[in-house]
Amino acid sequence: MLPLELPTLQNWSCHNCGGCCKQHAIEVTREEFERIVKQGWRGQPGFEVGQPIFVWSSGPVWNRRYRLANREDGACVFLDDKGLCRIHSKFGEDAKPLACRIYPYALHPAGKSVTVSLRFSCPSVVANKGRRLVDSQRDLREIERLLVPDDADQTPPPALTSRETLNWKETRLFVAALDEAFATPQGTFLVRLMRALFWVNLVGQSTFDKIRGDRIPEYLDIITSAAEPEVPADLTTLREPSRVGRMNFRLLAGQYARKDTAVEARAGWGGRWRLLKAAIRLSRGRGKVPALQPIFREVPFSQLEQSFGGLPVGAEELFTRYFRVKIQGMHFFGPAYYDVPFVEGFQSLALIVPSILWIARWIAASADRQALTLEDLQQAVTIADHHHGYSPLWGEYSFRSRVRTLARLGDIERLIAWYSR
Numbered sequence: 001m002l003p004l005e006l007p008t009l010q011n012w013s014c015h016n017c018g019g020c021c022k023q024h025a026i027e028v029t030r031e032e033f034e035r036i037v038k039q040g041w042r043g044q045p046g047f048e049v050g051q052p053i054f055v056w057s058s059g060p061v062w063n064r065r066y067r068l069a070n071r072e073d074g075a076c077v078f079l080d081d082k083g084l085c086r087i088h089s090k091f092g093e094d095a096k097p098l099a100c101r102i103y104p105y106a107l108h109p110a111g112k113s114v115t116v117s118l119r120f121s122c123p124s125v126v127a128n129k130g131r132r133l134v135d136s137q138r139d140l141r142e143i144e145r146l147l148v149p150d151d152a153d154q155t156p157p158p159a160l161t162s163r164e165t166l167n168w169k170e171t172r173l174f175v176a177a178l179d180e181a182f183a184t185p186q187g188t189f190l191v192r193l194m195r196a197l198f199w200v201n202l203v204g205q206s207t208f209d210k211i212r213g214d215r216i217p218e219y220l221d222i223i224t225s226a227a228e229p230e231v232p233a234d235l236t237t238l239r240e241p242s243r244v245g246r247m248n249f250r251l252l253a254g255q256y257a258r259k260d261t262a263v264e265a266r267a268g269w270g271g272r273w274r275l276l277k278a279a280i281r282l283s284r285g286r287g288k289v290p291a292l293q294p295i296f297r298e299v300p301f302s303q304l305e306q307s308f309g310g311l312p313v314g315a316e317e318l319f320t321r322y323f324r325v326k327i328q329g330m331h332f333f334g335p336a337y338y339d340v341p342f343v344e345g346f347q348s349l350a351l352i353v354p355s356i357l358w359i360a361r362w363i364a365a366s367a368d369r370q371a372l373t374l375e376d377l378q379q380a381v382t383i384a385d386h387h388h389g390y391s392p393l394w395g396e397y398s399f400r401s402r403v404r405t406l407a408r409l410g411d412i413e414r415l416i417a418w419y420s421r
Contacts, residue, residue, distance in 0.1 A: 001144050002152060004107075005115045006133045007325045012104065013130025017123055018083035020103050021076040023260075023386060027057050027067040032097045039091060046080060053077055068097070102143050106389075108329060108336045109152035111168035114144055117329025117336075120322055120385035126378045128321065158334025159341040164208050170216055174203070174342060177220045179327045182320055189319045190311075190353075190420055191231055194413055197350055198227040201407070204343040235417035245411030247283055248402045250301075253355045254282040255393060256384040257362070259293035289362065295379075297366035304361045306370065307421050314374040319353065322381065331389060338395030347407045348400075350416070352388055356380045357419040 028036070033054065041047050057067040069077045078086040087096050094101075104119040116133065118125045133140070157168045166174075181196040182189070202223045211219050232238070241249065258275075278290040288298040326332050326349060333345025340348070360372050360380035393399055406412050 001141065002109070002112065002114045002148065004137065004140055004144060005110070005113050005328065006137070006140070007116065007118070007328045008132075008134065009321055010118060010125070010325050011128050011130045011132050012118060012122070012125050012136070015124045015129060016083045018075070018079055019123060019382075020100075020121070021079040021083075021085065022074050023121065024099075024103070025057070025067050025070075026076065026097055026099050027065060028054070028097045028099075033066055035095065036087070036097075039087070039095070041086075046086065047077070051077065098146055102147060105140065105143060106329060106331055106336065107140075107144060107147055108331065108334075109148060109155040110330055111155070111157070111172070112153055114148055114152065115329045115331075116140060117325055117331035119390075120325075120381050121383075123378070123382055126318070126381050155335070158330075158339065160208070161204050161206075161341050161343050164206075166208060166212070166216075170212065171342070173216050173220065175327060175330060177224060178346065179324055181224065182323050182327070187231075187233070189316045189323075190235060190416060191233060193319075193323070193350060193353065193416065194231040194235070195224075195227040196346070197413060198230050199223040200343055200346045202226070236421055238414050238417040241411045241414040241418055242409055245406055245409050245415065247285065248405055249351075249354065249358075249411070249415055250282045250285055251279060252351065252399070252402050252406075253358045254278065254292065255391075255399065256352070256355045256387055257292045257296070257359050258387070260387065260391060295366070295383075296362055299362065299365040303365050304358060308361055308364065309371045311420055312372045312374045312377060315372075315377055318374070318377060318381065322385075323349070337389050338400075340395075340400065344400070344403060344407075347412060348394075348403045349388075350412055351403060351406065352384055354412075354415040354419040356384050359383055361419070 036053065041053055047053070051071075052069040054066040055069045057065045059065040071077060071079075076085075080086050080089070085096060085100070104122040104125050106117040106119060108115045108117065120126050124130055157165060157171045159165045160171060160174065178196060178200070181199075182192055184192065186192070187195070199220075206219075278292060281287065281290050285301050288300055289296070289304065291298050330336055332349040333340055333342045337345050337348070356377065357372075357380070360376040363376045363379055364370070364372055387394060406415070
């Protein structure tokens with residue numbers, strides 16, 4: 001197997017909160033389907049008459065694909081009252097579907113190695129709770145054996161821009177430079193993010209027919225040094241986001257704020273109609289923000305545009321760790337993120353910051369507060385990262401078009417500054 005690259009600054013252990021078992025639709029393979037049927041759950045406590053174990057997920061009648069059923073509250077049919085998996089408790093972890101076993105890990109082939117990232121939709125990942133990942137290598141090697149194909153070292157490198165693709169060694173230099181941008185102690189997280197955006201945008205404007213191999217470190221030194229004087233230490237001096245930018249951002253942030261579970265999927269045409277009406281209200285930005293899930297209360301759009309007094313204590317560490325885990329794991333471009341190029345992938349990753357801050361403001365405003373707490377921010381991260389890199393909508397033309405529009409208008413930087421004040 002290929003060597004694993006672990007994010008050394010991240011800890012994780014499962015704390016049995018049951019959140020993942022209430023959010024995700026778990027599709028099973030034919031082998032997993034048959035194994036669970038043979039476990040004999042019919043008639044067992046917790047499996048009432050009429051309670052299905054599987055539901056039809058996709059595929060034609062002659063080749064159906066199934067997922068685990070959910071109860072009325074959205075919880076997986078195998079989640080017990082203590083927040084534990086019934087399959088795990090009775091038959092051990094190996095008996096669970098692979099999708100359950102690998103969460104919240106994400107493994108991505110990267111040339112002659114496999115990078116490891118994590119999903120911050122798990123509250124324990126957000127809080128950095130548990131043991132160091134280096135102490136979980138035995139579990140991760142087993143996941144690699146099950147998940148990573150034998151020919152993973154033949155995976156071609158992802159594109160750098162829409163026009164340019166380099167080899168793996170050269171691509172890794174850009175990833176390393178991006179990680180170093182957030183590892184440096186110079187400036188706040190937001191200033192470092194702005195600087196990274198500046199030179200990544202320069203990469204998007206460059207051609208690399210003559211900048212290859214040993215010349216790339218020199219090129220990176222030049223553009224990263226050029227970014228420092230271009231970003232002011234006081235971000236309040238930046239202009240407000242444009243009107244077009246704000247409209248596109250509200251629609252994008254609204255997608256991040258949605259609740260996307262089996263319960264919502266069962267809502268049918270009524271649920272789609274509610275989403276359409278919510279999208280219209282978000283595009284207009286007048287009146288009250290539609291409550292996209294129970295955690296939110298309808299509050300005036302204008303309330304979310306006021307100053308919330310800056311970032312709370314702990315935000316620097318959370319955002320820095322989030323970005324470094326995603327970057328080190330290459331969890332923002334290529335096959336790990338809808339096959340988008342490096343430049344567009346980082347622009348999309350940067351946009352999650354104002355989206356998280358917008359959601360955190362909404363959480364605070366729903367509790368009649370006008371200042372953010374670290375808990376608001378942590379909860380907003382779990383909501384936003386539930387979708388990032390996993391919801392099919394993020395790979396579709398409409399979402400990617402919004403990212404490109406905001407980048408072209410120069411509004412990504414303005415949105416970051418605007419919602420962090």
